[in-house]
Amino acid sequence: MKLNERSVAHYATCDSPADHAGFLRKRVERHHHHGASYQRRWFILKGNLLFYFEERESREPVGLVVLEGCTVELCEAAEEFAFAIRFDDAGARAYVLVADGQAAMEAWVKALSRASFDYMRLVVKELEKQLEEACKSLAACRKSPQRSFSSSSGRKRHLSNPALQPLQEKPTTLENGYSTWSSGGYVAGGATCTDHDGGQMKPPPLPPRRRSAAGSATGSPAPGLLPAMLESPVSPETICFSKLHNWYGQEITVLRRQWQERQKRGRP
Amino acid sequence: MRYNERELLSLARQPAEKAAEIRMSVPKKGSVLKKRLVKLVVNFLFYFRTDEAEPIGALLLEHCKITKEEENIFSISFIEEPERKYCFECATEEQCQEWVEALKRASYEFLRRSLIFYRNEIQKMTGKDPLEQYGISEEARFQLGTHRQ
Numbered sequence: 386m387k388l389n390e391r392s393v394a395h396y397a398t399c400d401s402p403a404d405h406a407g408f409l410r411k412r413v414e415r416h417h418h419h420g421a422s423y424q425r426r427w428f429i430l431k432g433n434l435l436f437y438f439e440e441r442e443s444r445e446p447v448g449l450v451v452l453e454g455c456t457v458e459l460c461e462a463a464e465e466f467a468f469a470i471r472f473d474d475a476g477a478r479a480y481v482l483v484a485d486g487q488a489a490m491e492a493w494v495k496a497l498s499r500a501s502f503d504y505m506r507l508v509v510k511e512l513e514k515q516l517e518e519a520c521k522s523l524a525a526c527r528k529s530p531q532r533s534f535s536s537s538s539g540r541k542r543h544l545s546n547p548a549l550q551p552l553q554e555k556p557t558t559l560e561n562g563y564s565t566w567s568s569g570g571y572v573a574g575g576a577t578c579t580d581h582d583g584g585q586m587k588p589p590p591l592p593p594r595r596r597s598a599a600g601s602a603t604g605s606p607a608p609g610l611l612p613a614m615l616e617s618p619v620s621p622e623t624i625c626f627s628k629l630h631n632w633y634g635q636e637i638t639v640l641r642r643q644w645q646e647r648q649k650r651g652r653p
Numbered sequence: 654m655r656y657n658e659r660e661l662l663s664l665a666r667q668p669a670e671k672a673a674e675i676r677m678s679v680p681k682k683g684s685v686l687k688k689r690l691v692k693l694v695v696n697f698l699f700y701f702r703t704d705e706a707e708p709i710g711a712l713l714l715e716h717c718k719i720t721k722e723e724e725n726i727f728s729i730s731f732i733e734e735p736e737r738k739y740c741f742e743c744a745t746e747e748q749c750q751e752w753v754e755a756l757k758r759a760s761y762e763f764l765r766r767s768l769i770f771y772r773n774e775i776q777k778m779t780g781k782d783p784l785e786q787y788g789i790s791e792e793a794r795f796q797l798g799t800h801r802q
Contacts, residue, residue, distance in 0.1 A: 386658060386661065386662060386665075386707065386708055386709065386710055386711060387709060387710035387711070388656065388661070388710065388711050388712075388713070389710075389711075389712050389713060389731065390654050391731075391733070391734070392712075392713065392715075392716065392717070392731035392733065392734070393654070393656075393713050393715075394654055395716065395731070395732075395733045396713065396715045396716050399716065399733075401715075401716070401762065402765075402796075431715075431761075432696070432715070432761030432762070432765070433695065433696065433761060434713075445654065446654055447654065447655065448654060448655035448656060449654060449655070449656040449657075450656070450657055450660075451656065451657055451660050451661055451664065453660070453664050453695055454660065454663065454664065454667075455660070472657075472659075472660050472663070473663070474659060474660065474663050477657075477659050477660065478657075499789070502695035502696055502761055502764070503695070505761060505764045505765070505768065506764060508768055508784075508787075508789075509764050509767045509768045509771065511783075512768060512771035512772060512775060512783055513767075513771055515771070515775055515783050516771050516774050516775050516778070519774075519775055519778045519779050520778070523778065
């Protein structure tokens with residue numbers, strides 16, 4: 386299967402924000418000998434893509450791991466601070482990575498667990514909802530200022546200021562990689578609310594929701610890792626972001642507890 | 654550059670945001686428009702021969718430009734090579750517009766910008782950071798401006 390590799394490599398090395406970066410040792414399987422060796426590589430996480438380079442200064446990535454549909458778990462490897470990226474597909478190879486220390490390992494596991502496109506989409510959807518609700522409350526409050534309004538003190542403070550700040554920056558022409566932030570002009574679609582000047586404030590429109598089949602879920606755990614507590618995190622029923630977030634949080638908590646217990650017992 | 658092709662193939666089999674038979678050409682000399690099954694899944698555009706289960710190819714949709722060309726046609730190009738265009742001829746103008754809209758929003762970077770936008774707006778309106786309750790307010794991916802590398 387072809388891939389636009391040149392463009393992908395360019396995306397890896399350009400100065401768009403990386404979500405995480407650092408050195409990791411990557412396990413290399415050697416079938417003809419027994420056991421494995423580890424190669425130290427520079428890793429960069431951008432969105433749902435994990436790139437690795439021979440050196441930090443390398444101009445081109447050596448490899449890429451597409452992270453959609455993976456699980457990240459602590460590893461039973463002989464190495465300390467090891468974790469693995471696994472995929473649902475039986476027989477798919479796992480990527481075993483070793484961090485420099487406890488903090489680095491936890492940071493990577495956390496970052497990688499939240500790296501999927503689906504997760505990002507859920508967060509954005511949740512925030513869009515919150516903004517819509519904030520706008521509605523604002524509009525309602527302005528219509529009848531005498532009505533008692535239970536809100537945080539922060540919001541009250543804001544509402545008492547008659548000169549609501551109009552939108553300073555909003556994206557126009559949101560083409561991938563070409564977004565221009567400028568004042569004036571609004572993007573169509575999405576939740577709307579009116580500001581003090583009567584102008585329209587329209588957040589960027591959301592991509593349509595992907596129907597995911599239960600079981601092909603992003604972040605579904607390895608079998609047996611987290612027994613009873615889990616339903617499939619991403620299914621038509623669990624579109625609730627807080628549910629999904631709790632689920633991710635639970636997995637990390639359990640993994641951490643397991644790791645700590647192993648530490649206490651002494652490594653077998 | 655190595656990559657986990659197996660997982661990408663698996664992704665190609667997932668339910669798509671959008672899928673249609675569209676005539677498509679690749680930026681190669683002498684390339685003509687050919688009917689393909691085009692499928693959008695997260696930030697990848699897969700294209701198949703219409704009778705095959707495995708895609709011919711995949712396009713990562715980051716740092717790309719979606720351009721409405723002449724009637725019923727749109728193109729995808731990448732910022733480091735703007736002359737190399739993947740062209741798509743749709744059945745109708747409406748279908749063309751739908752695909753342009755969908756593809757413009759299909760990148761992780763777009764989601765990130767949307768998130769930062771909403772976060773900012775909510776913070777301005779309510780004085781509160783909406784990400785704090787989820788414990789992710791400090792994460793690099795949600796910050797404005799340059800990130801630590």
